[in-house]
Amino acid sequence: xxxxxxxxxxxILAAGRRMTLRCTQDMRHNAMYWYRQDLGLGxxxxxxxxxxxxxxxxxxxxxxxxxxxxxxxxxLTLASAVPSQTSVYFCASSGVPAGGTDTQYFxxxxxxxxx
Amino acid sequence: GQNIDQPTEMTATxxxxxxxxxxxxxxxxxxxxxxxQHAGEAPTFLSYNVLDGLEEKGRFSSFLSRSKGYSYLxxxxxxxxxxxxxLCAVVDSNYQLIWGxxxxxxxxx
Numbered sequence: 001x002x003x004x005x006x007x008x009x010x011x012i013l014a015a016g017r018r019m020t021l022r023c024t025q026d027m028r029h030n031a032m033y034w035y036r037q038d039l040g041l042g043x044x045x046x047x048x049x050x051x052x053x054x055x056x057x058x059x060x061x062x063x064x065x066x067x068x069x070x071x072x073x074x075x076l077t078l079a080s081a082v083p084s085q086t087s088v089y090f091c092a093s094s095g096v097p098a099g100g101t102d103t104q105y106f107x108x109x110x111x112x113x114x115x
Numbered sequence: 116g117q118n119i120d121q122p123t124e125m126t127a128t129x130x131x132x133x134x135x136x137x138x139x140x141x142x143x144x145x146x147x148x149x150x151x152q153h154a155g156e157a158p159t160f161l162s163y164n165v166l167d168g169l170e171e172k173g174r175f176s177s178f179l180s181r182s183k184g185y186s187y188l189x190x191x192x193x194x195x196x197x198x199x200x201x202l203c204a205v206v207d208s209n210y211q212l213i214w215g216x217x218x219x220x221x222x223x224x
Contacts, residue, residue, distance in 0.1 A: 042119065109157055
């Protein structure tokens with residue numbers, strides 16, 4: 001069982017380019033999340049999805065979009081990358097929707113550098 | 116606003132005991148998580164507290180006082196592999212997780 005996988009592991013991107021970070025889970029979890037983690041700051045929620053077909057905005061959604069076409073996949077897209085989006089991005093999932101307190105399980109992360 | 120406070124960094128000696136504190140001010144409270152994160156890796160679940168008191172799980176224990184907005188993670192018999200960041204996160208009234216910046220724990224031989 002892989003749990004949660006993310007791709008790519010790392011990426012260097014020119015400002016203005018479009019980029020999609022991929023996230024796939026095989027635990028049949030209903031809820032999925034995208035966070036960014038920056039030095040000295042806590043994990044910040046970008047977008048979430050309580051179940052396939054629904055998405056919601058987190059604390060820092062600007063410049064990012066998501067989709068949830070099925071249970072397993074939750075891609076995060078940067079339409080036009082900017083240097084302030086340089087960060088480590090973590091995808092996570094949990095067994096119950098965001099209206100519960102189930103443990104979140106994290107993918108290995110994607111280290112993104114925007115130049 | 117919502118706020119989670121943890122020390123930025125702590126140092127301890129192998130074999131010793133260390134207590135990592137977390138204080139919080141959030142809109143509502145529906146539980147508190149502790150996660151461990153080794154450098155360059157993903158956070159992994161350690162504990163969850165929703166009622167006051169101490170929860171013990173092997174070498175790790177977590178304590179919660181809701182009236183004081185306070186929790187701590189206690190690590191006993193420290194091992195070098197315990198060198199990591201420890202993240203405190205509170206579930207607020209909207210069931211959103213509010214994360215602290217984490218405490219980097221350095222273990223010295």
